[in-house]
Amino acid sequence: MASQFGHNIRVSIFGQSHSRAIGVNIDGLPAGEAVDLEEAGRFLARRAPGKAPYATARREADAPVVLSGLVDGYTCGAPLCAIIENKDARSKDYEQLRDLPRPSHADYTAYVKYGKYHDIRGGGHFSGRLTAPLCFAGAVALQILARRGIWVGAHIAAIAGVEDAPFDPVDLTAEQLLAPGRSPFPVVEDSAGQRMREQIEQARLDQDSVGGIVECAALGVPAGLGEPMFDGLENRLAAALFGIPAVRGVEFGTGFAAAALRGSQHNDPFSQQPDGTVRTRTNHHGGILGGISSGMPILLRCAFKPTPSISQPQQTVSLSAHQDRTLVIEGRHDPCVVPRAVPCVEAAVALVLLDLIL
Amino acid sequence: MASQFGHNIRVSIFGQSHSRAIGVNIDGLPAGEAVDLEEAGRFLARRAPGKAPYATARREADAPVVLSGLVDGYTCGAPLCAIIENKDARSKDYEQLRDLPRPSHADYTAYVKYGKYHDIRGGGHFSGRLTAPLCFAGAVALQILARRGIWVGAHIAAIAGVEDAPFDPVDLTAEQLLAPGRSPFPVVEDSAGQRMREQIEQARLDQDSVGGIVECAALGVPAGLGEPMFDGLENRLAAALFGIPAVRGVEFGTGFAAAALRGSQHNDPFSQQPDGTVRTRTNHHGGILGGISSGMPILLRCAFKPTPSISQPQQTVSLSAHQDRTLVIEGRHDPCVVPRAVPCVEAAVALVLLDLIL
């Protein structure tokens, strides 16, 4: 059940980087939900590669074909399956990797687990390309959530140590939330984005790569959603988010920084609102208390490691010769996956929230 | 299914802080596994409260009674259920909390979800006391793992900004791994522990609390364990760890710090060992690549927020009067849960590893 998640909806992702197609099956969507495929296409375009200089040059059509579950633009209650054909697959690039596992990739662990049968081409099922069907599923979820007044957005919080301004944890508006996603480089402050792009370009010139952090928020999530202990919002969100390649950490609200605060600093005072609702004056808790939503903005951050594919010579081993070897990875690769990861984070969060709301 | 996790074994935790008993049911344990209840009791004692000055004064017997699943000290294949009676429950302390939710506690979200039926006494099912049965289950898992050469240990990595020395990510020995757990204050460097205790004591004197970070490692996990995408080691470990109250972030290997590194710094070179195995020279990946174990030490860190129960007056609302109110929480509370959280992290990690190995 490796490539599935969800309880009320079940999202199953399939495909390898160079298989005939990749795709996603979503079981459990309610009937009668409009799905705007053009809007989904625009969402998918946000993770599409090929936007120089910070993305790989492999161009993918990435036009999802819906096989089932949709009739005249509406979900019909049956599982919604969509596939994306793999067209531009240059398999020759990858053959040496079967013997020389790339550092920080899954080549070695996949070899241990699957032996010689692992589909090494393009990273196989471990490829970042598998986030395309995740994003398609997320696009469907975002449309359903939006009709219920729930909005999910994300931005690049940091790249190579350059930090963007954070979302306002208390007074974040939907307009502020969604603005970064409308830009080709999704940040809150353009000046930060400019400095991040300089870092990425410098890494590229150095045949190196950089990592970063994505901050994501959800607005409109009603209070009372989630469960205590092992099935709370954090548990489910984290389990989904670690399914995105290169994620190394997930934190909610003030997260790791909370560890250095005192209770008097971190506790969020409650406040009665004139409209009858209860809010908190600060939002260190990131909209989640005891695994259950509080009605405040849900806030989380994901750390992404630097792209492991770099052009510099690296030390590895020959699995056949049992000797150390030097590896030079050829081809062009993203010096930074973070900008393309932003919609992936939104997709994972949207799918978990939809799962919980149904 | 809020209070359950696991696939091959299923750990179900039940009880409230002031219910007749709390407990855990573990379904799916293999038959024929010896369970040393005295050793489990010693493990449980590591999370027991009452060790002044940094723990709550409530004294709990916490002696688990095994109801089923164990015959003459060996698992019999049937579900293992153990309970701990709640004896020292002073319910009167908590009555005002039904109307005045404590900041950063689950009182408010539980009220939204369960209404007036929520068991407010001692935090009900959200109480940190529910980690006692988690630890009992973890103790059973640790014993089974140890017989298979797998060791799990943790220490306080930081409290209130005071940092302990980290585990050696590459050459960590079982002795080093388990040493902190044998100490009443589980740290690698005693001097750091001393400074941490001073911070805790100062917070207590200030009617305040402090948070911290727990680092956990597992040795002996064979390479090839785990699954890609949504059922990998990170996904499962994070989903379990966020079940521990007060956890706000989980990171693996270099974690959030990886976001500021370059690929050439973060990638872990492979190295052929004379004994035929493959290892990495560094361990930024924390023993997990593509969701699958690499054979290197598994490394993770959990951030804990400062104890939300503090004695200072705090702002909250009256749920009945719909007005802001000032709350003073009475009774004594841990100014820092982190020392007691160390075995909880070990327990959650052990249960996930056991689940994956079976």
Added chain:
Amino acid sequence: MASQFGHNIRVSIFGQSHSRAIGVNIDGLPAGEAVDLEEAGRFLARRAPGKAPYATARREADAPVVLSGLVDGYTCGAPLCAIIENKDARSKDYEQLRDLPRPSHADYTAYVKYGKYHDIRGGGHFSGRLTAPLCFAGAVALQILARRGIWVGAHIAAIAGVEDAPFDPVDLTAEQLLAPGRSPFPVVEDSAGQRMREQIEQARLDQDSVGGIVECAALGVPAGLGEPMFDGLENRLAAALFGIPAVRGVEFGTGFAAAALRGSQHNDPFSQQPDGTVRTRTNHHGGILGGISSGMPILLRCAFKPTPSISQPQQTVSLSAHQDRTLVIEGRHDPCVVPRAVPCVEAAVALVLLDLIL
């Protein structure tokens, strides 16, 4: 996960025939549901042994103790765990069975699966005694369903070939449905019940046993409940019902008899009702079409094999000597489990329906 079922609620049963206690944990019950423990006790009494001549003479207190999840008679949202202590356990009866597996019992398969660690005493976890916690959980579910206008009842449809009158598949009333359960011998027609008891008594005198069939119905289940394919009403009901020891077959509506009918006989014509609802004129479909409830009474039948414990000498093998042996099972046993199985069937059906409705 052997001893669990359910999606929205999760029912976990634990214990062995001679363990300290047996019990059940129900995770996922909504908060605010009244649970009348006296009424649950009356339901539980319907499966209690000791009613001569057709039941085993072992007397069990069978008074469930609620450990958690219930506050002042209402569910609080936390898992509801209840246990029943095992008091009257005569373990000496069972020792020879470790070497000489009883025909048609699970002794042999448990030996293969668990080896010498299987708890052989009283059948261990395979004992019919484990239906006591199932019935307690079912009693809770029945109370919650009743408040939503859903009623579940069952009767003995046949014992040893003697048939009771069936429930009216179309016009069954709640009164008719629940009447058998109020009788010490739950049948529709007392004369059939009298003949059944004669069969049971004759079997007892012959040191033999008899099997039978239980018919169960549910009224008030709204149309539209269930899912297509593998998660429909039949799938879930059957999966739960086969968890009752001795069940060998499950059928819905006309069931196996439908295999000999023509479509023109078996198809149920739809009919518009004056009150605006749609009903069928006949009910061969047993209230389920495509895995989804139709609004008609849900009808199902379970076949129970004859009690495998009989006093006659039987052929078995010595697992240690690897030789054929003759076994004489001592002690007193039910010559027919069917009367006591009636509430078990109701319990399993009620729990599945509750799971689907939440």
Added chain:
Amino acid sequence: MASQFGHNIRVSIFGQSHSRAIGVNIDGLPAGEAVDLEEAGRFLARRAPGKAPYATARREADAPVVLSGLVDGYTCGAPLCAIIENKDARSKDYEQLRDLPRPSHADYTAYVKYGKYHDIRGGGHFSGRLTAPLCFAGAVALQILARRGIWVGAHIAAIAGVEDAPFDPVDLTAEQLLAPGRSPFPVVEDSAGQRMREQIEQARLDQDSVGGIVECAALGVPAGLGEPMFDGLENRLAAALFGIPAVRGVEFGTGFAAAALRGSQHNDPFSQQPDGTVRTRTNHHGGILGGISSGMPILLRCAFKPTPSISQPQQTVSLSAHQDRTLVIEGRHDPCVVPRAVPCVEAAVALVLLDLIL
């Protein structure tokens, strides 16, 4: 999660009768398993329609296209997804059914559940056509099981009351088990098959349909497979088998007939074999005791209702006019689905066994 089943492998079926494609995704297959697509095609051909006179005239190419999970004929560890395009879809036949639900079909319950969004064309997701991807998945499972010495086969046990000879419950050989599947009309005794075909032809001439029973057996299943209570062989097999359209009952071993037997007749004596194994002299238990395999042949039977689509005028209602109506279903339909259901039963059983063995 309606259209999924399995624990270690997860089989997800998608598609509607007239969607662009139907298909199946199998997550969790081990790497390195050869899949012979030609052999799978031959298995799939056994359920293919168009074999006059007893099958619908709709001709389907039914050639599955593998999208992922297979490299050079071997599973690679990634999910295996295969699709079958829907080419010969005559949607005009079905439009009136949106208003006039067909008796004994899921039209009405799907209308209640999904409203006007249900894909009414050809029965949508409820169509028997969805058993094609089930059979493809089953074909893959059968190949993997065969390499482990496990064989699954089935035959028509009865149609319209005409009975075939049963499988030998004790001494069944693989040759006997697989022989019916090699025939275009899968029975043990050709003379019975001839009489069955006469019944089908007569029903067809009468514009009617007939039901039947499929018996299935599995050989080579090692003793000790399965779990007690709710996750046993019966529970899982039944849950999967009721996913096949038109199944109304499932029984194991002697099944419903056991209800009329005495214990002395039904109990299966154990017998020590010269080769060291333990067998039973009879096999009323159908190879399963306490949910766990005994090593004897696994035996089960499924009842299929008569095809609900018949050409005779039938009574139904107009969902828009809220009035009774007469419906005449046009087009050609199978007067009996049982012959085509035989490989579907084998597929479901094989997938459950594979799931349990992994």
